[in-house]
Amino acid sequence: MNSLDPRVTRLDLKKVAEGDVHTNSHLITWEVFHQEKRGKQVVHAGIVHASTPEMALVVAKEVFGRRGKTSNLWVAKTSDVYTFPAEDEDIFETTPEKTFREPGSYKVRDRIEKFQQQHKTEA
Amino acid sequence: MYGSTNLSEEDAKRMNSTIEDPEKLEVFETRIANGEKIEPGDWMPVEYRKQLIRMIEQHAHSEIVGALPEGTWITRAPNFRRKLALVAKVQDEIGHGQLLYSAAETLGKTREQMLDDLLNGKSKYSNVFNYPAKTWADIAVIGFLVDGAAIVNQVINSKGSYGPYCRALERICYEESFHLKQGHDNVVYLATGSKYQREILQDAINRWYKPLLHFFGPPDKQSAHSEKLMKWKVKLASNDDMRNQFLDQYVPKIWELDISFPDPNLKKNNDGIWEFSDPDWDEFKRVINGGGPCNAERIEVRRYAEEAGRWVRNALMKKDEKYVTPLA
Numbered sequence: 393m394n395s396l397d398p399r400v401t402r403l404d405l406k407k408v409a410e411g412d413v414h415t416n417s418h419l420i421t422w423e424v425f426h427q428e429k430r431g432k433q434v435v436h437a438g439i440v441h442a443s444t445p446e447m448a449l450v451v452a453k454e455v456f457g458r459r460g461k462t463s464n465l466w467v468a469k470t471s472d473v474y475t476f477p478a479e480d481e482d483i484f485e486t487t488p489e490k491t492f493r494e495p496g497s498y499k500v501r502d503r504i505e506k507f508q509q510q511h512k513t514e515a
Numbered sequence: 516m517y518g519s520t521n522l523s524e525e526d527a528k529r530m531n532s533t534i535e536d537p538e539k540l541e542v543f544e545t546r547i548a549n550g551e552k553i554e555p556g557d558w559m560p561v562e563y564r565k566q567l568i569r570m571i572e573q574h575a576h577s578e579i580v581g582a583l584p585e586g587t588w589i590t591r592a593p594n595f596r597r598k599l600a601l602v603a604k605v606q607d608e609i610g611h612g613q614l615l616y617s618a619a620e621t622l623g624k625t626r627e628q629m630l631d632d633l634l635n636g637k638s639k640y641s642n643v644f645n646y647p648a649k650t651w652a653d654i655a656v657i658g659f660l661v662d663g664a665a666i667v668n669q670v671i672n673s674k675g676s677y678g679p680y681c682r683a684l685e686r687i688c689y690e691e692s693f694h695l696k697q698g699h700d701n702v703v704y705l706a707t708g709s710k711y712q713r714e715i716l717q718d719a720i721n722r723w724y725k726p727l728l729h730f731f732g733p734p735d736k737q738s739a740h741s742e743k744l745m746k747w748k749v750k751l752a753s754n755d756d757m758r759n760q761f762l763d764q765y766v767p768k769i770w771e772l773d774i775s776f777p778d779p780n781l782k783k784n785n786d787g788i789w790e791f792s793d794p795d796w797d798e799f800k801r802v803i804n805g806g807g808p809c810n811a812e813r814i815e816v817r818r819y820a821e822e823a824g825r826w827v828r829n830a831l832m833k834k835d836e837k838y839v840t841p842l843a
Contacts, residue, residue: 396649398590443833455613455614459690470839
């Protein structure tokens with residue numbers, strides 16, 4: 393092939409171009425977790441394809457650690473990550489009457505003032 | 516860089532005839548109307564999944580094919596700093612391809628299937644990458660104007676409804692802002708340089724003008740519409756609106772350098788709408804369907820990479836590992 397790119401011109405493209413496209417089997421995917429700074433939480437960033445955890449880390453470094461700050465990356469096989477089914481999202485909903493769990497529902501100032509008022513009168 | 520959100524007429528027809536579970540559809544549409552994101556495990560209409568795969572896949576292909584015309588110039592960059600910047604940019608484009616293939620994979624199509632479909636011609640990529648980068652000025656124009664056009668498109672799409680695609684686009688836009696800046700720097704240096712430098716810049720602008728107008732797809736009145744895609748926030752702005760935004764942002768930045776566009780009718784009207792001559796939409800169709808000056812070379816180079824790298828992938832493959840669809 394006569395290309396503007398001398399490297400392309402040097403390749404024997406014709407030979408491979410005659411072969412059929414055939415689907416590869418797949419390298420597995422790894423879920424990548426990114427930590428921006430020491431002391432910060434580790435957050436899911438995306439996925440990479442690799443055959444070993446070491447290779448997954450190398451690829452993850454290129455894809456997710458190229459810009460900005462990174463202090464560490466974690467990888468885990470996609471098949472090793474367990475999740476709730478998406479349609480069960482409602483199990484995390486809470487009810488409005490569970491105010492006993494909220495700090496704002498504990499208000500004692502009025503009671504203290506009433507107590508002090510009465511106490512003074514009695515004395 | 517970027518892929519297009521244009522529907523074929525066939526797709527548009529099917530889109531309006533597929534029947535979905537009305538209850539689930541209502542929950543899905545309410546969620547989108549409320550500005551919530553759709554995540555991979557969620558219920559989604561068949562056509563939503565299909566159009567997203569098509570769009571994200573095209574976008575991914577555009578990134579890795581787009582690296583080819585630019586990669587050509589790495590060995591011939593005019594100085595070391597420009598060479599380093601170009602290497603970093605090309606690496607970014609491949610990284611963007613990785614992010615986008617991953618986003619499409621969460622919808623159920625494997626990366627290998629997408630790469631095969633690129634090679635066998637079933638899936639497309641952006642028209643602009645089928646034109647040659649003849650001189651160093653082409654690299655300046657690609658970096659500034661092609662990436663500028665891509666950013667217009669990607670910023671808009673990052674407000675879409677599919678979570679993994681939006682997250683990938685946010686990361687991509689962040690990195691592309693460097694591409695744009697170095698492209699502008701490159702254009703300005705050529706424009707303020709020698710007579711020869713100005714000549715090659717003007718020549719490159721002349722050649723890229725039409726492909727850039729083509730980039731956003733056919734005019735609204737000629738393209739197959741889908742209100743559903745708008746409602747589902749798969750498509751967020753019309754082709755004409757995006758093209759207008761691009762012209763508004765970038766034409767003045769070329770004009771201020773006393774470089775012109777090869778179109779006497781290019782001007783902004785009082786209502787803020789840019790006018791331009793018909794950029795030959797038949798050429799657009801011809802190039803998208805394989806008839807551009809570099810289509811054959813782009814695909815053959817990809818195919819070579821695929822074949823030449825096969826033994827490496829085979830050596831890495833572990834037969835007992837089973838691929839599962841990634842999570843997010």
